[in-house]
Amino acid sequence: MTAQTFIPTVVFAVEVTTTVVGQLLLKRAMEGSRTIGFANFRTLRLFFGGVLSLTISFFLTIGLLEHFDLSFFYPIQGSTVVIITLTAAFFLREKLSPQLIIGTLLISTGIVLVSLS
Amino acid sequence: MDPVRQRLANPWILLVFEVIFVTASETLLKVGASRTELVAGWEWTGLLALRSIWIWCAIGLVILSFLCWVYVLKYIPLSIAFPLSNVVHVLVPLSCWIFLGEHISPRRWCGIGVVILGLAVVAKPVATIEQKL
Numbered sequence: 001m002t003a004q005t006f007i008p009t010v011v012f013a014v015e016v017t018t019t020v021v022g023q024l025l026l027k028r029a030m031e032g033s034r035t036i037g038f039a040n041f042r043t044l045r046l047f048f049g050g051v052l053s054l055t056i057s058f059f060l061t062i063g064l065l066e067h068f069d070l071s072f073f074y075p076i077q078g079s080t081v082v083i084i085t086l087t088a089a090f091f092l093r094e095k096l097s098p099q100l101i102i103g104t105l106l107i108s109t110g111i112v113l114v115s116l117s
Numbered sequence: 118m119d120p121v122r123q124r125l126a127n128p129w130i131l132l133v134f135e136v137i138f139v140t141a142s143e144t145l146l147k148v149g150a151s152r153t154e155l156v157a158g159w160e161w162t163g164l165l166a167l168r169s170i171w172i173w174c175a176i177g178l179v180i181l182s183f184l185c186w187v188y189v190l191k192y193i194p195l196s197i198a199f200p201l202s203n204v205v206h207v208l209v210p211l212s213c214w215i216f217l218g219e220h221i222s223p224r225r226w227c228g229i230g231v232v233i234l235g236l237a238v239v240a241k242p243v244a245t246i247e248q249k250l
Contacts, residue, residue: 023195023199024195026186026187026190027190027195030187030190030191031191033191034191054183058179061146062146062150062166062172065146065147065150065151066150066151066166069147069213069219080199081199081200081203084195084196084199085195085196085199085200088194088195088196088199089196092194092195092196094194094195094196095194095196096196099238099239099241100196100197100200100239102235102238103200103235103236103237103238103239103240103241104200104235104239105235106231106232106234106235106238107200107203107206107231107232107235107236107239108235109231109235110206110228110229110230110231110232110233110234110235111203111206111228111232112228113224113225113227113228113231114206114210114224114225114228114229114232115228
């Protein structure tokens with residue numbers, strides 16, 4: 001892997017990771033807001049942790065957009081749909097129905113097709 | 118609560134708003150980013166793009182979409198809401214095609230079709246969730 005492909009690959013990996021972590025933290029925070037309240041320290045810590053993670057992801061997205069066409073970059077970023085669905089089932093104990101799994105796989109297949117174009 | 122406020126408080130309606138705001142913000146981000154001069158050493162941070170008015174408009178839309186998204190997450194499981202929010206993978210390329218003149222190949226059109234099919238499959242269990250809300 002050359003330096004020209006290494007940097008975008010690392011930036012892209014960090015961008016996806018911060019997106020996934022941010023969404024999980026936000027979901028936990030909003031679940032907490034329904035039970036222990038939004039003003040609770042634990043809820044606020046999760047919320048701002050999620051916001052920080054998504055902010056990092058946002059600026060890395062802009063950095064990537066300066067180099068790639070949006071219609072090329074954005075669908076590749078969509079690989080997060082599978083990762084987030086799986087991590088939501090694993091960490092948040094959300095139920096995955098067969099229909100949801102099939103639908104998610106179809107979405108990610110479509111996204112790969114779009115990004116290969 | 119009056120009917121308009123009640124409708125706006127519906128997390129599914131806010132999911133639609135979230136998707137529209139994300140599509141608009143991504144398109145504006147691309148406009149702003151492509152008009153930003155690249156400076157060696159800073160080009161991957163995205164910070165230089167903050168000089169563009171389009172980026173600030175996009176940031177405004179991102180904040181609106183974020184507020185909608187946070188409300189959506191309060192009521193809809195992440196494993197349902199996130200796949201559905203992926204309708205942006207259909208809307209963003211279409212927006213780029215219409216407004217930015219980017220090319221969409223036949224394979225990309227097929228991919229968009231498969232994403233729509235996946236969204237339709239995911240949307241079916243949503244009817245069950247909707248009844249529980």
